[in-house]
Amino acid sequence: MNVTVEYSDGRKLELPKGSTAMEAISKFNSADARNAVAALVDGRRADLSARLEADAKVEPIRADSEDGLDVIRHTASHVMAQAVGHMFPGVKYAIGPSIENGFYYDFDLPRSLTEEDLKTIEEEMQRIIEQDLPVSRSARSKQQAIADAEAGGQTYKRELISDLPDGEEISFYTQGDFTDLCRGPHLPSTGALKCFKLLSVAGAYWRGDSRRQQLQRIYGTAFADAKALRTHLKNLEEAEKRDHRKLGKELDLFSTDQEIGQGLILWHPKGAMIRRAIESFLYEELFKREYDVVCTPHIASEKVYLRSGHIPKYEDMMYAPLVIDEERYRVKPMNCPGHIKIYQTRKRSYRDLPIRLAELGTVYRYEISGALLGMLRVRGFTQDDSHIFCTPEQLTDEIEGILDFVNYMMGVFGYTYKAYLATRPAQYLADATDEEWTRATEGLRQALVRRGLDYAVDEGGGVFYAPKIDIKLFDALGREWQGPTIQVDLNLPKRFNVTYTASDGQEHEAIIIHRTILGSMERFVGGLIEHYAGKFPVWLAPVQVRILPITDAHHEYARSLKRKLVAAGFRAECDDRNEKTGFKVREAAVQKIPYVLIVGDREVAEGKAAVRSRRRGDEGAVLFDDFLARLKSESESRLDV
RNA sequence: GCUAGCGUAGCUCAACGGCAGAGCACCGGUUUUGUAAACCGGUGGUUAGGGGUUCAAGUCCCCUCGCUAGCUCCA
Structure with a gap:
């Protein structure tokens, strides 16, 4: 008996019924067979050992594809669980999925794990890999699975199994002395796991519920080849180097203080300078885009x-x-009520709308202590907030305007982004009608479409009072950040009776759009520090130019250059300490100052300055006025050159 | 908030339960310096705070505060 197998490239072959997916793949393409870690059989993920009992389409899952990595990592988590089982007989297993960039497994253990344990576990994993144990799939009835879990004292597994649908066969994967409840697919054997690394230990609640048992979670990562793993580990290292808390200290940007309190940021002069540069820029743009700035x-x-x-x-x-x-x-905790009260100080006509009120409003919110993180997660922060009051007819145009604003700002800072349309959640405000929800959601959607923006729909991801557009940012390392958000509020207009007089002379309910572009100044600047790795473009750099006189004889000239720079609106300083030039150059480099001007006899005589740029190093002497012109154009362009 | 780890000079880090140290920074001096660290000397500590064990505590135990990883949360 044969079955017809169609390969991903459209070729077809007759194979004996019961052939495995792997056998099929190797018949079609031996390179694919070497690279495959699992297969798609009729679009469903399956083990390479899966038998083809009927006509099917077969596609290999390559090791370095997204699905392939998922399979590798899932198997890695099983190997890790097996290793932990060897070290702690009687361990209770919870869950061990693959996740973005890696995997984890949660265990209930008699003692807490340390970083040293990770090494031991890794060694044990290595042994399991060297044994190249075959990974085999088996199925049991639900009753049998529950009985087995109980017999093994696996209470968490028991709970998982009992939540699975009745009547279906439940699959298990076994490698050597380790068997785990799992949907699969998995690598064909433990030896197929080429490279992995355990990263950290952390506490995690069973099923994410803080009232339930706290388990120990081990995080790790695995890749198709050593090079990819090395690259990933390098990226982690690079991220560590860019950590805004580390750079914030080194560059003297901000601090926190026990006595001041948790989650409260002290902006040092240099950090405040960066923030102020961003704020000035933001205000300029707000006025260009016809916002009115208020304070509450x-x-x-x-x-x-x-x-x-x-x-x-x-x-x-x-x-x-x-x-x-x-x-x-x-x-x-938020700025909306103040803005609404300003709106309501007089009767508003449809001719007045839209009214866009903006505020860099400082708010305070209680965040649980474990959530606090440097500048990124704080208890007091300044929002770049705005509320737009408009008519239903204006809704889409307004959203479009905000999207244009977002696009412009993110471009200046060098972020790419992706938009998500978050629709009505399961738990939502009953006051607003279905029509209002639809109108608001469609307004958002249409604006996205009109701008030709690619977007994903986050079904039910809206807040209880509003559908929204969330923008996710991608920084220089490709990491994702929470970015701008636009919400159409279906709650406040009713609660505060926010209206305008329409052309029919009647009062109509106004639409309120909340939006933030930068989010909070704390989070945004914290993110920027990491995005730029502390190397701020000239327009943002707290010190833009440092002048280094070679000896005392050049101090007066150096100071005159500084005065000219300051008069032209630049942030310049003169390093006239009694130190060698090499030392001063080093310090300026460590401080990531974009331009250093070195002045000695030659420069004084010719009205020049020897330019050393952060990017290119020694550029030689130029006329000071030429440098000034260059600085001006670079600063005004706001380019990161 | 929970679990775990951590907290030593301004910064980065040492110190077996046995005299709290180094480098940098800072201050004083020498040096007048040309593109990533000149030289000499000096100041600086209730080892986060409090309590306990011990002949003796930075080190062991308890409490509090803070930081970090993660869980959780995020109008």
Whole structure:
């Protein structure tokens, strides 16, 4: 009996029924067979050992493809689990999936693991790999699987199995003395796992539930070949070098202080300079795009947050009330109510709309201590916030305008991005009608389409009061960052009765769009530090030029250059310390200053400066005025050159 | 918040339960210097804070604070 097998390139062959996927692949293409770690059989992922019992389409899953890496990592997690089982007989296994860039496995162990244990586990894994144990799939009934899990004392597995649908066969994978509940597919044998590395140990709750047992999770990664693994580890190292907390200290940008409090950022002069440069730029753009800038207070009576719905819904993120003249006040967790109150200080006509109110508003929110992280996750931060009040007809145009703004700003900072349309969640506000949800969501969608933006739909990913567009940023290392967000609010217009007078003379409910481009200044600057690895382009660099006189005789000339630079609006300083030039050059380089001007006898005589740029090094002497012109154009272009 | 690890001079890091140290930074001097670290000397510590064990604690134990990894959370 034969079956007809169609290969991914369209070729067909007759093979004996019951041939394995691997046999099929090797018949078609021996190179693919060497590279395959699993197969797609009729589009479904399967082991290479899977038998072809009927006509099928077969496609190899290559080791270096996304699916292939997933298979490799999943097998790696099983090998790790087996190794841990050897070290801790009686260990209870929880879950061990492959994840982006690696894998993990959660264990319930009698003692806590240390970093040294990872080495031992790695060695044991290596032994398992050298034994090249075949990985085989087997199926059991649910009852049998539960009985087996109970017999082995595997309480977590038991729970997992009992949650699986009844009546279906449940698959297990076995390699040597280790068997695990698993959907698969897996590598054909442990020897096919070429290179892996264990990375860290951490606590993790069973099923992510903090009320349940805390398990120990080991993270690791695995790749198709040693080179890919090395590259990945190098990237991790590079990311560590760029860590904004490390650079923030080295470049004297910011700090935190125990006595000031957790999650509160102290911006040092240089950090504040970067922030100010970004803010000035932002204000320029806001005015160009016809926003109005407002300021609202840092505390407000609790009444306004009761009305907005924040206290009922988000009180656990707000700080406790301050009692002032027997009235309860709150430190502001958001800027919307203030902006709405400004809108409502007069009657608004449709002719006035849209009204775009923007504020760099500082807000305070309670974040659990374990969530805090440098500048990226804090308890006090300044939002680049705006609320746009408009008519339903204006909605799409406004969203489009914001998308254009986003595109421009992200371009300047050198981020690429991807848009997500997040639709109505399962738990949503009942006050808004289906029509309103649809109108808001479609407004967002149409704006994306009109701008020709590629977007993914995040079904049910909206917030309870609004559908939204989330923009994810990709930095210089290709890492993902939370970026701009645009929300059409279906809650506040009703709660605050926000209206405008339409051409029919009637009051109509206004639409409120929340949007932020940069997010918070803290997070954005923290991210930028890592994106630029501390090498800020000239327009952002806290010190743009440092002048190094060779000896005392050149101090006066150096200072005159500094005065000219400062007068032209640049941030320049003169290093007239009693040190050798090599030493000063080194310090300027360590501080990542974009331009160093070295001045000695030759330069003084000719009105020149020897330019050393961060990017190109020694560029030789040029007329100072020429340098100034270059600096001006580079700074104004805001290019990262 | 939970689990684990960590916290020593401004910074980076040493110190078996036995005198708290180095480099850099800083200060004073010498040196007048040409593109990534000149030389000599000096100041600097209640070892995060508190309690305990011990003849003796940076080191062991307990509590508090903070940082970190992850879980969790993110209007």
